Amino acid sequence: xxxxxxxxxxxxxxxxxxxxxxxxxxxxxxxxxxxxxxxxxxxxxxxxxxxxxxxxxxxxxxxxxxxxxxxxxxxxxxxxxxxxxxxxxxxxxxxxxxxxxxxxxxxxxxxxxxxxxxxxxxxxxxxxxxxxxxxxxxxxxxxxxxxxxxxxxxxxxxxxxxxxxxxxxxxxxxxxxxxxxxxxxxxxxxxxxxxxxxxxxxxxxxxxxxxxxxxxxxxxxxxxxxxxxxxxxxxxxxxxxxxxxxxxxxxxxxxxxxxxxxxxxxxxxxxxxxxxxxxxxxxxxxxxxxxxxxxxxxxxxxxxxxxxxxxxxxxxxxxxxxxxxxxxxxxxxxxxxxxxxxxxxxxxxxxxxxxxxxxxxxxxxxxxxxxxxxxxxxxxxxxxxxxxxxxxxxxxxxxxxxxxxxxxxxxxxxxxxxxxxxxxxxxxxx
Numbered sequence: 104x105x106x107x108x109x110x111x112x113x114x115x116x117x118x119x120x121x122x123x124x125x126x127x128x129x130x131x132x133x134x135x136x137x138x139x140x141x142x143x144x145x146x147x148x149x150x151x152x153x154x155x156x157x158x159x160x161x162x163x164x165x166x167x168x169x170x171x172x173x174x175x176x177x178x179x180x181x182x183x184x185x186x187x188x189x190x191x192x193x194x195x196x197x198x199x200x201x202x203x204x205x206x207x208x209x210x211x212x213x214x215x216x217x218x219x220x221x222x223x224x225x226x227x228x229x230x231x232x233x234x235x236x237x238x239x240x241x242x243x244x245x246x247x248x249x250x251x252x253x254x255x256x257x258x259x260x261x262x263x264x265x266x267x268x269x270x271x272x273x274x275x276x277x278x279x280x281x282x283x284x285x286x287x288x289x290x291x292x293x294x295x296x297x298x299x300x301x302x303x304x305x306x307x308x309x310x311x312x313x314x315x316x317x318x319x320x321x322x323x324x325x326x327x328x329x330x331x332x333x334x335x336x337x338x339x340x341x342x343x344x345x346x347x348x349x350x351x352x353x354x355x356x357x358x359x360x361x362x363x364x365x366x367x368x369x370x371x372x373x374x375x376x377x378x379x380x381x382x383x384x385x386x387x388x389x390x391x392x393x394x395x396x397x398x399x400x401x402x403x404x405x406x407x408x409x410x411x412x413x414x415x416x417x418x419x420x421x422x423x424x425x426x427x428x429x430x431x432x433x434x435x436x437x438x439x440x441x442x443x444x445x446x447x448x449x450x451x452x453x454x455x456x457x458x459x460x461x462x463x464x465x466x467x468x469x470x471x472x473x474x475x476x477x478x479x480x481x482x483x484x485x486x487x488x489x490x491x492x493x494x495x496x497x498x499x500x501x502x503x504x505x506x507x508x509x510x511x512x513x514x515x516x517x518x519x520x521x522x523x524x525x526x527x528x529x530x531x532x533x
Contacts, residue, residue, distance in 0.1 A: 164502035189220035198283030200375035
């Protein structure tokens with residue numbers, strides 16, 4: 104991509120929203136550097152939404168990944184699909200609420216209303232249509248204990264009756280749930296959610312313990328105190344440098360109104376959840392036979408999940424696959440072995456194992472404090488605060504810290520999708 108004129112869609116949007124000579128100015132901006140690539144992405148966001156959300160700002164240090172992330176998110180929330188737009192944002196609210204993520208609940212509440220959603224639904228989950236309430240159980244399971252996802256859950260949702268879901272609708276809903284659950288991990292890991300509601304602790308009073316091989320590395324249970332929520336929610340906005348000198352009044356008003364709208368329709372996440380005590384529990388140790396380990400050799404994203412989801416929800420498989428590939432190939436000071444150790448460690452604590460991987464590498468490459476951080480962000484992000492559980496690599500650049508959080512988010516996303524898609528596959532062949 105050499106200049107904005109090569110992006111015909113964006114060029115048309117600019118001309119529709121801004122009259123000459125401003126549209127001509129924007130069309131002359133070159134995107135031949137990483138910084139300019141980010142500027143282009145931000146300007147697209149300003150054209151379509153009138154603001155740049157805090158998540159995009161955090162990801163901006165990795166424009167290649169940001170582009171892939173925004174493309175996927177835009178597709179599942181706004182493009183053609185079996186679910187109506189209000190349903191999509193309400194499902195996102197339900198998913199974010201499981202982790203008490205005030206930032207995402209507020210954001211999607213505002214977007215829910217913008218696309219014509221019924222304001223009464225925001226009173227709480229009991230005010231939503233029965234079809235949406237039927238998603239509550241699989242939402243809860245995928246968010247906290249995805250290994251419990253079973254064929255019976257799929258069968259319940261697809262059974263005949265007025266409130267039944269079609270297979271295509273369910274697949275889009277599952278993708279939305281997994282996307283928002285994992286995004287909560289990124290939001291809390293980067294400290295974006297500044298006004299979250301404290302989550303009840305685990306039954307033993309502390310967050311869950313480490314994976315079985317943690318003990319072999321001298322890792323004991325480490326309590327995590329819940330940080331005190333801040334009194335006010337911070338809504339940061341980034342204005343692209345290309346706009347600053349012109350001080351566009353329209354843009355300022357748009358951003359101000361968008362911010363007020365988000366605050367006006369802020370909804371308490373607890374309204375959208377049932378069974379609040381249901382949370383992450385340590386996956387059964389290998390010597391116990393309560394749960395069967397998910398072996399990637401039997402059901403993998405590459406050989407099974409990708410083709411199924413792409414067949415039932417057109418093109419989403421390619422978009423998700425691009426995200427997974429993008430995050431693992433980003434330029435980084437982290438070695439390929441370290442990235443794989445982070446990825447496989449997250450999958451392990453969620454019950455997924457790779458027969459061809461030496462898990463001794465996890466203990467060799469990941470320090471104890473780093474493992475604590477990774478598991479906290481991946482498994483119980485709402486109990487995590489950056490001030491309590493900081494990324495333990497002080498010398499790292501901010502972009503490297505963001506990269507770690509991106510790896511956590513994508514590994515968790517793929518894990519949830521594997522469990523859900525395997526259950527759908529079992530239903531289809533039953």
